[in-house]
Amino acid sequence: xxxxxxxxxxxxxxxxxxxxxxxxxxxxxxxxxxxxxxxxxxxxxxxxxxxxxxxxxxxxxxxxxxxxxxxxxxxxxxxxxxxxxxxxxxxxxxxxxxxxxxxxxxxxxxxxxxxxxxxxxxxxxxxxxxxxxxxxxxxxxxxxxxxxxxxxxxxxxxxxxxxxxxxxxxxxxxxxxxxxxxxxxxxxxxx
Numbered sequence: 001x002x003x004x005x006x007x008x009x010x011x012x013x014x015x016x017x018x019x020x021x022x023x024x025x026x027x028x029x030x031x032x033x034x035x036x037x038x039x040x041x042x043x044x045x046x047x048x049x050x051x052x053x054x055x056x057x058x059x060x061x062x063x064x065x066x067x068x069x070x071x072x073x074x075x076x077x078x079x080x081x082x083x084x085x086x087x088x089x090x091x092x093x094x095x096x097x098x099x100x101x102x103x104x105x106x107x108x109x110x111x112x113x114x115x116x117x118x119x120x121x122x123x124x125x126x127x128x129x130x131x132x133x134x135x136x137x138x139x140x141x142x143x144x145x146x147x148x149x150x151x152x153x154x155x156x157x158x159x160x161x162x163x164x165x166x167x168x169x170x171x172x173x174x175x176x177x178x179x180x181x182x183x184x185x186x187x188x189x190x191x
Contacts, residue, residue, distance in 0.1 A: 008080050008091060011089070011091060011155070011157055012047075012051070012080075014157055015047040015155070015157055015162065016047055016048070016049070017046070017047065017190060017191075018044065018045070018046045018190070018191040019043075019044075019045045019046075019047070019162045019188035019189065019190055019191060020042070020043065020044050020045075020188055020189060020191045021041075021042040021043045021044075021186070021188060022186060022187065022188070022189055023042075023065075023186070024040050024041065024042055024060055024062075024063060024064060024065035025040065025041055025042070025043070025185065025186050026038050026039070026040055026063060027039045027040075027041065027167045028167055028168070028169055028170065028171045029171055030171040036170070036171055038063075039059070040059070040060040040061070040062060040063055040065065041057050041058060041059050041060060042057070042058045042060070042065055043055065043056070043057055043058075043188060044056040044057075044058075044191070045162070045188060047078075050077075051077050051078045051079070051080070052075070052076070052077055052078075052099070053075065053076060053077070053078055053095065054073075054074070054075045055072075055073070055074045055075070055095075056071065056072070056073050056074075057071070057072040057073075057074070058070075058071055058072075059071075059072065061107075067107070068106040068107070069105070069106060069107055069110050070103055070104060070105050070106055070110055071103070071104040071106060071130075072101075072102070072103055072104075072141075073100060073101070073102045073103075073104075073130070074097045074100065074101050074102075074149070075097065075099040075100040075101075076095065076096045076097040076098040076099050076100075076148070077096050077098055077099075078093050078094070078095055078096075078155075079093065079094040079096065080092070080093055081093065081094060084154040084156070084180075086154060086156065086165075086181075086182060086183070086184060087156050087158070087184070089156060089157070089158065090154055090155065090156035090163075091154065091155050091156070092152070092153075092154055092180065093153055093154060093155045094150060094151070094152055094153070095150065095151045095153055096148050096149070096150045097134070097148055097149040097150070098148045099134075100132070100134055101132065101133050101134040101141075101143070101149060102130050102131060102132045102133060102134065103130070103131060103133055103138075104128060104129065104130040104131075105125055105126070105127055105128075105129070106127060106128065107127065108127055111125045111126060111127055117139075118138060118139065118140065121136055121137070122136075135148075142173065142175065150175075151173070151174040151175070152174045152175070152176060152177050152179065152180040153165045153174050153180065153181060154180065154181055154184075156184060160189070160190060161187035161188070161189060162187055162188040162189075162190075163184040163185060163187045163188075164181075164184075164185045164188075165180065165181020165182075165183065165184065165185060166181055166183040166184055166185040167181070167185070168181070
């Protein structure tokens, strides 16, 4: 199916605004021992002028999104890298969190993990207390002090739905060009 937009500038204009998850999404992630585990989330994405974006991700313990674990807020810029072969009109996009990255733990069990393993350089973690992790090391998300988080992803806008890339089934992140997604994730709908 052909994308609705002939060029990137038309795609950007069609992307402006707020997009939300249709339903909770499942993503593969890895346990510390390397085994796979499911990861559930919902997304609220805002595309702004000048290729800026804001993304709020709600992590959940369950497939129905009833038990929130954490809220993650990211802001930055999108860099358009050309056509992606997954579908006509799809574009390669790099998302760079160069403005903000914050975490709000929403259950005590997650707070306990953060306070035990990730206390260095942070205030004590508390339920409902947002902390910036921007520019700091934060191992659970692969953040390294002084480096902006970056993902090599894709964008495809078709029939009023916004698709990004589906996570690699082996749990690899989109941390290199070679790991850029080759499948589409469950879409977001305009809010």
